[in-house]
Structure formats: C-alpha cells, structure tokens
Amino acid sequence: MVRVSFLHPDLGIGGAERLVVDAALALKKKGHEVNFITSHHDPNHCFTETRDGTIPVIVVGEWLPRNIFGKFFALCAYVKMVYAASYMFFLGDRPDVVFCDLVSVCIPVLHLYIPHVIYYCHHPDQLLSSPGSTWKSFYRAPLNYLEEITTGQADKIFVNSKYTAAVFKDTFKRLNVDPEVLYPSINTEYFDKTRLVSLERALDKKLPEDSIIFLSINRYERKKNLNLAIEALAELKSLVTDEDYKRVHLIMAGGYDKRVEENVDHYVELTGLADELQVTEKITFLRSPSDINKVSILNHCDALIYTPPNEHFGIVPLEAMYAKKLVIANNSGGPTESIIDGVTGFLVDLSGKAFAEKMAIVVKDKTIGLKFGTAGKERFIKTFSFTAFSNQLDQSIQNFSERKKSN
Structure with missing residues (x-):
C-alpha cells in the first residue's frame, strides 16, 4: 500500500477534475491510501466522490486570493499551489507519492520532503493564456519559464493524448523528456x-x-x-x-x-x-x-x-x-x-x-x-477502459515503491 496525495488547485467540476478524481478512485481500488489537497472545494459544486467521503479532501489556503483586481490569475494560482504543497510538510503521515496537475511550480517544493512526484499535463498552461499586451508578455515570461523548468523536475510525466504529447515537446523545448500517454477513462x-x-x-x-x-x-x-x-x-x-x-x-x-x-x-x-x-x-x-x-x-x-x-x-x-x-x-x-x-x-x-x-x-x-x-x-x-487506465497508473506507483525498497 502506498500513500498518494492528489494536489489540485480547485476541486470543482470539469474534465481535469474528473480525471484526477477517477485516478484517485483507481488507486484506491488497487489498495492504496489516497486523499486530495486543494485550495478550494465547494460541496455544492463538486463531484460526488469528493463530497460523500469516498475520497478525503483537505482544503488549504482558501483565504488566498484567486486574483488581484481581476488580474494575475496565473500568479495567484501558483502562490496557492506552493502554499498547499508546503502544507504537506506538517502532515503526520506524509504521502509517498504526490500526483499534481495544472500547476507545476509546486514540484520543487514537494521534492523537499516527498519522495516521488507525478505530474499530469492536460496541456501546457502557458498556451491557455490568451494573447495580450506587451506588458502581459513581460508578466507571463517568468511564469512560462517556471512552468517549463519545474515540469521537468517531476519524476514521472503523463499527458492525456498523443496530440498533447506533441504539443508538450514543441512547447517545452528545453526539456529532454518523452511524456507517457495515459488516456483518461471514466468510472464505469x-x-x-x-x-x-x-x-x-x-x-x-x-x-x-x-x-x-x-x-x-x-x-x-x-x-x-x-x-x-x-x-x-x-x-x-x-x-x-x-x-x-x-x-x-x-x-x-x-x-x-x-x-x-x-x-x-x-x-x-x-x-x-x-x-x-x-x-x-x-x-x-x-x-x-x-x-x-x-x-x-x-x-x-x-x-x-x-x-x-x-x-x-x-x-x-x-x-x-x-x-x-x-x-x-x-x-x-x-x-x-x-x-x-x-x-x-x-x-x-x-x-x-x-x-x-x-x-x-x-x-x-x-x-x-x-x-x-x-x-x-x-x-x-x-x-479506454477504466481497467487499462487503473493498471497503467498503478504500475507507475508500484515502480516508485520498488525503487524505494531497492534504495
């Protein structure tokens, strides 16, 4: 049994949220101990499994702002995820593996006290930012650099499709990484x-x-x-x-x-x-x-x-x-x-x-x-069966566990 924490910015309703919830369910059925750490979780706007106790949810740093005067959403998301990652240092039973997605800047922080980090890239965040003024380009430049460098520090990188794998390689040119395709599934x-x-x-x-x-x-x-x-x-x-x-x-x-x-x-x-x-x-x-x-x-x-x-x-x-x-x-x-x-x-x-x-x-x-x-x-x-999805994800967790034992 491996302790796995899922670190996700906002545990609401969406494709990314559905994937991480299904990933947690898959690992739980494989006998692992799972939970979520997030900066926001509204019981009236979430998936059932995170509301009914199937998967424990810890909310950290909800008091931090989502934006500053309607701007700086990305910067605020980065700060909230770093804060949530830092919280794990104070957990009595720290996880053996952290599965994070959407925001990679927390990965170096996690590596200070977490043995293994998995990063799931739904799509490079910098490509989701709409083009703007020259000022916005200056604002995004360091964030984009941080995203690329910190993504490369994950022990394992998954992407959701061959299409995203190609976009990943084309976007993160500094990284000599071949991400593994883990097709999403559904909790059938x-x-x-x-x-x-x-x-x-x-x-x-x-x-x-x-x-x-x-x-x-x-x-x-x-x-x-x-x-x-x-x-x-x-x-x-x-x-x-x-x-x-x-x-x-x-x-x-x-x-x-x-x-x-x-x-x-x-x-x-x-x-x-x-x-x-x-x-x-x-x-x-x-x-x-x-x-x-x-x-x-x-x-x-x-x-x-x-x-x-x-x-x-x-x-x-x-x-x-x-x-x-x-x-x-x-x-x-x-x-x-x-x-x-x-x-x-x-x-x-x-x-x-x-x-x-x-x-x-x-x-x-x-x-x-x-x-x-x-x-x-x-x-x-x-x-795209849930069984295939579960087995592929579980194998990565088991590989981490075996590597820890050999060390």
Whole structure:
C-alpha cells in the first residue's frame, strides 16, 4: 500500500477534475491510501466522490486570493499551489507519492520532503493564456519559464493524448523528456450503478416522447465554442422536414461556477444567441447538473455534439461512447484519437453547417445512432477502459515503491 496525495488547485467540476478524481478512485481500488489537497472545494459544486467521503479532501489556503483586481490569475494560482504543497510538510503521515496537475511550480517544493512526484499535463498552461499586451508578455515570461523548468523536475510525466504529447515537446523545448500517454477513462462502475432518473425529472420539464435529443456537455467557457451547437441547431432547420425539426431538441449542459465571471457572462451570451436565432424554445440550458442527472441525460439523448476545437483530449466523448451514443465532434485534437470517423461518430469542420449536416443524418435515420453507438461502446472497452487506465497508473506507483525498497 502506498500513500498518494492528489494536489489540485480547485476541486470543482470539469474534465481535469474528473480525471484526477477517477485516478484517485483507481488507486484506491488497487489498495492504496489516497486523499486530495486543494485550495478550494465547494460541496455544492463538486463531484460526488469528493463530497460523500469516498475520497478525503483537505482544503488549504482558501483565504488566498484567486486574483488581484481581476488580474494575475496565473500568479495567484501558483502562490496557492506552493502554499498547499508546503502544507504537506506538517502532515503526520506524509504521502509517498504526490500526483499534481495544472500547476507545476509546486514540484520543487514537494521534492523537499516527498519522495516521488507525478505530474499530469492536460496541456501546457502557458498556451491557455490568451494573447495580450506587451506588458502581459513581460508578466507571463517568468511564469512560462517556471512552468517549463519545474515540469521537468517531476519524476514521472503523463499527458492525456498523443496530440498533447506533441504539443508538450514543441512547447517545452528545453526539456529532454518523452511524456507517457495515459488516456483518461471514466468510472464505469458509477455509470453502471447509477439509477437513471427520467428525462422529465433531469430537465425539470417534459419533452414529447418522440423527441430527437442532441446533447452538448462542456463548461460555460468561450474556448469550448458552445455557440457552434446553437448555430448548428438553427442551420438544421433547412436540412430536414418541418415535421422532423419540430421533434429536435438541444440540451446544453455544463459546469457553471458563479465565482467565475466568464461562466456567468457566457451563459448570458448563449441564451442571447439562442434568442437571436429564434431557437430558444428548442434548447434547455442546464448549469452544473448533478452527476445523476448528467448520466441520465447522456443515456436519454440520441447523439452528443462536442464543439471545442483542438481539445487536449475530451472526457465527454468517452462518456457518450460508453453510453452507446454517436458523437459529432470537431476534427482536431483529442477527439481524433477517441472517435473513428464514420464508425463511432463523425469528425467535422468547425462550422455550424458542418455539424448540422451530420445532425441531419441522425434525424433522418435513427438506426445509425444505434449502429455507431454500439461501435463506440466496443471501442471504449478495447482502448479506454477504466481497467487499462487503473493498471497503467498503478504500475507507475508500484515502480516508485520498488525503487524505494531497492534504495
């Protein structure tokens, strides 16, 4: 048994959070002792396993600011993670291994008293920062340098896809490191055990029984390109009969944190776009649906629309594939590794028309959803199973343990 602590900045709801929670669950099932150390954890905005005691959570440094006058988010995140890492020095039973992600600057601090550190790179942080003024470039320069140098100090580096591995190598040119691809998976046991609620209860509204339901799941962030799903819905009207179009409904579900200004603003933007394109009555917006409701709407929908361009990997398509749902996604980034075009879903150009054309196929031929969904489930089991994910992660932990014994 190895003691493993997961160090994560904000343990809310998102793809990165889902991955680290699943990683903790995987190691716990392998007999290891796991917990989370984070700077923020809201019981009303988190995954069930971190709320119900399945995985202990320690909150450290929540009093530290998330920003300074609406600026310096990255710097504040770095400070909060270094503070959380320093906290481990005072633990009675220090972990044998720390698994951290998103912010690497804490790694040198951890190495002062933690034997082994794993770093999971979802995507280089410096590439997530939007371009700005010359002043911002000066501000980011030392942070970017620190990210690269400290990332290279991890004992093991995972990335979530071959696409991210290539971006990693191209971004961190100083590092002579070949990161290992650890494809995310999902906690299929939870999916299997979850007792589905009716669609009416999940949406708090009733839809006609013959509805054709498209689902979009993503955080309310502009980089997720959610407006594309709404534009595609509007474009679809000219591609199918009026009778079929009446049956179509779009569910927009995603993580929403009222503390995050972009979440609040973008939600308003999307509802405004729906009104402008005259499709408001055909859309249901869900903000931070519960885990049970999320699994339920996945199982009740006919197809998933996944709109982010150059997504680092994308956990939602895996969830849809496991639920036997056809996936329509942009032909870039991680989805090109998870989805087989024309077999488990469709990979399309980044335009409302391109998405609408594939949506029309689903509307006109419901059997294609069943066919592609079955193929998707088979691909998930073969390539992205929770067992494969757990075994690969556990092997790295065991290698650390054996190395410690040999020393």
